[in-house]
Amino acid sequence: MATIKDVANLAKVSVATVSRVINNAENVSDKTRETVKKAMEKLNYYPDANARALSQQNSKTIGIVVADVSDPFFGAMVSTVEKVASKTGHFLLIGNGYHNEQQEYNAITHLIEHRCSSLVVHAKMLPDNKLVRLMEQVPGMVLINRSLKNFEKRCISLDDRYGSYLAVKHLIQHGHTKIGYLCSNHEISDSSDRLQGYKDALKEYNLEINSNYIAFSSPNEQGGEQAMMALLERNREITAIACYNDSMAAGAMSVLYDNDIKIPTDVSIIGFDDLLIARYLHPKLTTIRYPLHTMAEQAAELALRLAKGEEPPSNLINIFTPTLTKRYSVNKIG
Amino acid sequence: MATIKDVANLAKVSVATVSRVINNAENVSDKTRETVKKAMEKLNYYPDANARALSQQNSKTIGIVVADVSDPFFGAMVSTVEKVASKTGHFLLIGNGYHNEQQEYNAITHLIEHRCSSLVVHAKMLPDNKLVRLMEQVPGMVLINRSLKNFEKRCISLDDRYGSYLAVKHLIQHGHTKIGYLCSNHEISDSSDRLQGYKDALKEYNLEINSNYIAFSSPNEQGGEQAMMALLERNREITAIACYNDSMAAGAMSVLYDNDIKIPTDVSIIGFDDLLIARYLHPKLTTIRYPLHTMAEQAAELALRLAKGEEPPSNLINIFTPTLTKRYSVNKIG
């Protein structure tokens, strides 16, 4: 692969001049610029990004770690950050944590090794203390979907508990009292917070919390199927179901259909996240909106600022509030 | 950020020794290794990946370009390649082409600049001649979902036309004769090939090709809605619909429901790709299986081999054959 030297030789100029052309410096005569460009073209020259990063001490790349790019939730997150990155002339490096502490850690350190000055990190398995150490070392590191003590200003998260509370309250206000909950079995705050929101709503309306009404499984379609089946086995009286997320709701709906239970006539169901799929299930899913796009965008911009040594904007929203998106999967009872 | 020199100083050894520890070289005494590791720990040392890549002339990273990571189809593709990468100790660099020639080109050159020795490229807008030039320059570059003349051995693609033919034949065999087609409006071979497959099947059974039965729109849920509405406006007699992909099918189904048209009682529908969503639509979608996982895996492994200067395995499958996945969205007519 051709180097800057090859180009300089061919164009009969110094490497400095070639470098200037690469970087669009002003002080190069049009004629020289032309010959250099021709030489680059002829040699199929691609400036080595690693060498540039080393020399400039700046890799112009922003890193992101998510649990799994192939999950639509994280896909949307990555996509948003990518847009911010490319708009500011950065390249995006992605790491997958796969819901595993060690892999989350590896992903983050990999990005640090690549000298990403800005980091948007979604890591839920890594314990606080390890995260703290990393946050101290990397000023451009921002946490998304998690709030870390003493670093609140560098965290963008959602009030999960409130979102879930909203969902269940919506069901209660439609007359439901026997409300099941499909819970994620991941041992992270998202799961416990959302479950807590469910309980909050029940308590507020003096409804009993029945552990038979709660089923745990993986927070995806298949998990939704399993959890729904478990719930069905144990109860016939449930008239409404709140779900950890839209994917579980989709799985649950398919099981309900298989059992000839009509939605929302027989059973109402509500999701969480408001992913694309919610609009294309039948009936269209009523759900809780997770303002992922805005949050990811803010996180990316914050990371960029912090990396430059700037302060977080004073009006920055660190904890977002979910809202209800009404569609057609919830009915008044009776 | 600490450098190898800092570590060497603190550990009172030379940088060479530190380098050996970093690379797990044999010839370092246990004692020295210990002190060096302690020093690294103390300084929060992260070896600079850019410097290593430069010095080793090998970035240990594989690059992938897709149209859009946030699209579930490409999410799955990226995820598969990522697994191959991490299994072989590589890091993954992702570029988005956004269905745009210039952006596809930029994405690829970015990856080349980062000295990814292996490249898995999904680029459909870039014309053949540009692609040829790149393929010539980068021996570890592999094309996915596209076949390039004279580079067939470095391409992994699907027989789109046959897949679509299979789908429509399936509908015909269920007695349908008035069959609509929801076509992608992207001007790429995928669109025209799949449309051609639709026509092939009709011809084989001596059915008329009616241009009123074909609607074009974006190959996503929203496009499916639009195309379906267009079809509905123009025809009442259609009893079955073949779709460019599952996303369009999902959009179409939601429109059919909105218009009180029952699936599959009134209208049968068939998708393409067999993404996760197909199993969670109601009714579960009959579709054409795109063996994406296998294909992406093969592409990644091929790219890795080629980068090492090895030949493609002789038994490599370059053109995959789609298959039919029967579910519940297609009925016998009448």
Add this chain to the structure above:
DNA sequence: CTGTTAGCGCCTTCAT
């Protein structure tokens, strides 16, 4: 406007 040169952080012979 252009060239010379000293690093950037790390690896890799080659000595010792």
Add this chain to the structure above:
DNA sequence: ATGAAGGCGCTAACAG
């Protein structure tokens, strides 16, 4: 088993 030193490709003063 360890150290010294040149080089990877590029940038950034500094000179001219």
